[in-house]
């Protein structure tokens with residue numbers, strides 16, 4: 001098995017005795033575009049918080065052979081675990097390129113920001129290309145459309161060498177065309193990385209998921225292909241009852 005897999009084993013997160021995540025085990029392989037779905041309050045965000053070090057958890061979260069639980073947020077990020085939030089956190093006053101520079105850790109001095117165009121590092125140029133923002137690289141991030149900000153944020157994870165991408169509702173608020181482009185982008189970046197998409201948009205999930213994990217009340221209710229989870233009576237009950 002390739003070393004770039006994410007393996008959760010009996011993960012629990014408790015808030016004052018309430019188990020928001022209640023014994024979750026799941027494995028996500030590189031190249032397997034995994035969607036994490038479930039009704040509001042199912043524990044999806046808390047689970048991602050546990051993986052990224054933001055929520056205190058028990059059990060085990062391993063990236064390959066490396067245990068992530070118990071490590072600090074910045075250490076986990078440096079190990080290659082990247083995350084986006086529903087509201088893109090880009091620097092609106094800086095250009096697309098400058099945002100990527102900062103993410104790459106190269107933006108510490110004014111010289112970098114004044115750098116000649118020809119000096120764009122390979123990793124940044126590649127990320128620009130991958131997320132489809134090469135033509136907009138000198139525009140301020142603040143003028144980008146909502147969808148493009150999300151793509152920039154994914155680009156920022158790519159230049160940080162994130163091997164695992166945890167994406168929180170990446171297509172929320174996007175137009176149909178942007179959704180399609182985002183799905184294609186996730187397929188491209190997901191081919192060589194381990195990607196988990198927390199999603200409410202079922203059409204998007206059906207079109208692009210390789211596999212799906214359904215959470216309900218902090219537990220894994222179902223897991224498999226889209227067809228398998230859709231055929232699951234437990235899943236149907238949860239979604240019809242919402």
Ligand code: ADP
Nearest residue numbers: 015019020038039040041042043044045046047
């Ligand atoms: P989802 O992302 O699937 O909507 P969450 O992970 O946000 O679900 O929440 C799971 C459960 O944990 C909910 O019942 C929520 O109220 C509870 N919860 C989340 N964060 C906290 C917190 N910091 N303190 C107490 N309860 C929390």
